[in-house]
Amino acid sequence: MTTSKTPNRLIHEKSPYLLQHAYNPVDWWPWCEKAFMKAKTEDKPIFLSIGYSTCHWCHVMAHESFEDTEVAEYLNQYFISIKVDKEERPDVDSIYMSVCQRVTGSGGWPLTIIMMPDQKPFFAGTYFPKRSRYNMPGFLDLLKAVIEKWRTEQDSLKNSSLAITQSLQQESIQGKDNRVSKQMVEQAARSLLSNYDSQYGGFGGAPKFPTPHNLMFLLRFALQENKEEALEAVEKTLDAMYIGGIFDHIGYGFSRYSTDEKWLVPHFEKMLYDNALLIHTYLEAHQYTKKEHYKEIAQMTLEYVQRELTHEEGGFYCAQDADSEGVEGKYYVFRPEEVISILGKEDGTYFNDYFDITAKGNFEEKNIPNRIKAYKNEAIEKWNKEAVLEPPRISSLREKMYAYRLNRTKLHKDDKILTSWNGIMIGACAKAYKILKQEAYLNMAQKADEFIQKYLSDGEKLYVHYREGKASGLGHIDDYAFYGWALLELYEATLEINYIKRALEIMNQLVQNFFDTNRGGFYLYSKDAEMLIHRPKEWYDGAIPSGNSVVTYVLEKLYHITGNQSLREILDKQLSVLAAETSDYPSAYCFSMMAVMQEVYPTKELVCVLPKEYSMEDIKNMLSENFLPQVSIVLKSDESKVSLEDVAEFTKDYPAAPEKPAYYLCENHSCQAPVYELNEIVYNMK
Incomplete structure (x- = not known):
């Protein structure tokens, strides 16, 4: 594995993902017209790699292949290589992920695409190890097979890319009008x-x-x-x-x-x-x-x-x-003796028992803190009654472990x-x-x-x-x-x-x-x-x-x-x-x-017509306390900086600035007579 002392073109990008690859020996291009023109001029296929900065398997493929001199030399000689952050270009990612799912039946990141200079793809996959193993083809073998076919059967690749692209384009015009039910x-x-x-x-x-x-x-x-x-x-x-x-x-x-x-x-x-x-x-x-x-x-x-x-x-x-x-x-993981070294024997043992941190471990001989065992032994009703998931003693110890974890190893953001x-x-x-x-x-x-x-x-x-x-x-x-x-x-x-x-x-x-x-x-x-x-x-x-x-x-x-x-x-x-x-x-x-x-399902609109300087606390309390996904609230008040009638013209017919609040409950395009106490109307909204 190696990295180049001289950065590639990605060094000028803002994306953390692209910057992670700026010192790869691969001669990466960002997604740009110059890259496609270069591929066309030099008659080379495009290798497109799509991922994101916190993707584990993106890191693995980068270490195995994109930081590898042998792979980089082959890519640089025979391909134009483009790196895309899926979060920066969700449009590019969406299209080529659809290709991968259509061609392979599945998808994921890193997304591996090989395509013609006109952006039409003829190969799709996800992670590949550098060398073949088990039932997985090796990335270097794949690249060599593509170049062999590029030399001998380029028209076949072009026809495949055209067929895949036409299939994508046809998908968007399929389907017929229907009614929701x-x-x-x-x-x-x-x-x-x-x-x-x-x-x-x-x-x-x-x-x-x-x-x-x-x-x-x-x-x-x-x-x-x-x-x-x-x-x-x-x-x-x-x-x-x-x-x-x-x-x-x-x-x-x-x-x-x-x-x-x-x-x-x-x-x-x-x-x-x-x-x-x-x-x-x-x-x-x-x-x-x-x-x-x-x-x-x-x-x-x-x-x-x-x-x-x-x-x-x-x-x-x-x-x-x-x-x-x-x-x-x-x-994220701990050993029990590590916890004890930070918290001391008594508190450390209590913390380990609370989060099921054991000598055996639950993840690669270390421990992911969890409450699964405790959940089996404690009725969920206890949570509901006490309304405390984290007792004060655990809260204090957790904060100490959090501070320790921050300094123990770094985490990329x-x-x-x-x-x-x-x-x-x-x-x-x-x-x-x-x-x-x-x-x-x-x-x-x-x-x-x-x-x-x-x-x-x-x-x-x-x-x-x-x-x-x-x-x-x-x-x-x-x-x-x-x-x-x-x-x-x-x-x-x-x-x-x-x-x-x-x-x-x-x-x-x-x-x-x-x-x-x-x-x-x-x-x-x-x-x-x-x-x-x-x-x-x-x-x-x-x-x-x-x-x-x-x-x-x-x-x-x-x-x-x-x-x-x-x-x-x-x-x-x-x-x-x-x-x-x-x-x-x-x-x-x-x-x-x-x-x-x-x-x-029935929807309801509650039109609230409020006097000047009236507190909305009752209305806000009602919205806080009740799950009302089918109810919409319309508030008419002279206090608003924006006229309600500008966005909801129908409210112009409601009287302005009454002496006391008036509440109109509407359903199925008709409204009931006004009610003047909010609690009288809440039951009918549920």
């Missing part, structure tokens, strides 16, 4: 519950991913259909994730997924989006069930994000690595700030303020919102990412969709109509630049962006909900708040395409199903 929602819930692991929580076997939006969907389904089994699946999964090693009991926050069925052994990288979505989910579970330990887990996770993933001006960083000093999980993931986190902070009524969480949300306005927007369009004083990349659908969701959550937390006005502006930009006016659905990238070999529309809700799912949800909520008919027209077209795209396997589109539920 309650049956789709029921089918999604049945499918999830049939795959539910009643012993360990989660769905299916190992590896297990949190997929929080599936749980958010099941919470809503449990509420609408009074399904105890759906609520049980959510609670069991949330409990199991917390007690397992996927939750960092020393520094808080959740890892990306569990490699085993018990949630004990994580893939140790921590992603902002997972933690943000899980905060949403634990908060909603607390609000629905009134169980205090869900609130505490959400607060622990918020503390982690604030402490380790927050820029001084408020934006949120991407992720923390799985590896330290080249070893996966080294930062990807300090890019992504608009899309920040949108999810802003929404999570706003929801925390709404439910828990702690100003610190609203401050987190508003400070991050100000960061986006200052650094990731020019007032008209959004950018993808920010790092070291520079924003770049024209925003994609996820940036607009998740930011729109964040503004919606800020509105529901504060009832300030300006957030609705801004959310409408974001949706208008999406419609103008991303919407397919002929067939419906939103494209992944803007009409003003670089045109790639394919302009896809993504619907699948994977680790993160798709942009189309979130847009549909936001449009639904905004329509119910504003009554805007132009939104209704876009929404109808969007729902028609969504139904066709999701009908075969709706459980793979659970965030979409949350949007569908806004359409197929």
